[in-house]
Amino acid sequence: MLDIIALNKTYRTGDRALDDVSLTLPKGQVVGLIGPSGAGKSTLIRCINRLVEPSAGEVRLNGTALTSLSGQGLRQARRRIGMIFQEYALVERLTVMENVLSGRLGYVSFWRSFTRRFPGRDIARAYQLLERVGLSDHVDKRADALSGGQRQRVGIARALEQEPELLLVDEPTASLDPRTSRQIMRLLTEICRENELPAIVNIHDVLLAKQFTDRIIGLRAGKVVFDGRPEELTENVLTEIYGAEDWQAMRNGAMESAEDEADARAQATRLFETT
Template identity: 75%
Template sequence: MLTVEALNKIYKTGDKALSDVTFTVPKGQVVGLIGPSGAGKSTLIRCINRLVEPTSGVVKLNDQNITGLSNTALRRVRRRIGMIFQEYALVERLTVMENVLSGRLGYVPFWRSFTRRFPGEDIAKAFRLLDRVGLSAHADKRADALSGGQRQRVGIARALEQDPELLLIDEPTASLDPKTSRQIMRLLVEICNESGLPAIINIHDVVLAQQFTDRIIGLQAGKIVFDGKPSELTEQVLTQIYGEEDWTAMRKGAAEDVAEENAAAAEAKRLVAAL
């Protein structure tokens, strides 16, 4: 379980990015983190694993206080936190398999990582994960030969290779088309449900957050202004978080995209059955 208590972040400029942020995420729950640009979403995710140092407050992972750890102890804890990035953060010249195995760098001796000689059980697990994310046929391809959706799947497999106790996911669909975005969100939620992994997904697409997450936290100017079920995210609440917008039209457009995708899938099945 993740526990965040009275978390604050004030930059040297005096800007307050987070203000008394408090919440918990139990095992297996997928939380969608929404809010306008500058609301503090990315800062919150990075404060949780201390890529950004919080000014005050407490972050606990399964009762271990992360905020008070030394650098050495923090490196050990970060092995338990899988991070999935918007821009994938892959090593382009390495193969898909090598990128996935980089999730074990915190566990193996330096000589193994330098020579890329990972234990057999790590390699076997990487193959299983690539199969799970639908990339088993691409293990030997270079990362720069993949599509955006495939790169994001590699990032998911790499994070899972760490054996994480928590997933932090920063804008996983920002660079993807609507269909691929839904596929990636569906995959993330399925994996969390299968493994009992808690996850926080910083996501700009409100409709995707409502469709796939268990819970939504809305940030506005560094403060939590909504914390509840996706079904409770009314137009009034969305206006409080983002300001005035035609939310009905936005949801209608998203529903039309989903309907078009479903119709295409049904037609493909019909054609296959007719062969």
């Protein structure tokens, strides 16, 4: 379980990125974190694993106060938190398997990691995870030879290789096409439910958040302005989160993307029928 209690973040410029944020995330729940640019979504995720230092408040993961840790204690706690990035954060020249095994770097000695000699248990788990994310045929392929969706699947497997107690996911679909975005979100949510793994997903696509997450938290100017089930996310609530003008622009953009995807499918069907 993750507990966030009165979390605040104020930068040296005086900008307040988080304003008294509190929430509890139980085991197995997938939360979609939505809001306009600058709302504090990425800051919240990074304050949880202390990549950004909170100004005040507390973060507790299964009873451990993450905000009170330092040094080795913080490094050990971070091993329990899997992070999945928008830009994948893979080592391009390494293979898929080597990238996944990098999720164990916090657990093995320097020389094991330097020589890439991981324990057999870690290697066996990596194979299992690659099969689960649909990449068992790409084990020895370099990361720079993969598509965007495949790279994100490697990122998911790498995070799971840590055997985490929490997943933090920062805009996993922002660089992907609509079809691949749905596949990635479906894979993420299925894996979390299979493993009773709680997750916070910072996501820009409201429709994906409504379709795949168990709960949605809306941030605006660092404050929680909505916390509820996806079906409770009405037009009025979305207008409150994004503002009338921005929500209308986002809505129009989503409709155009859906129309473009439908046109592409229709063209592909016509092409198949004529061959």
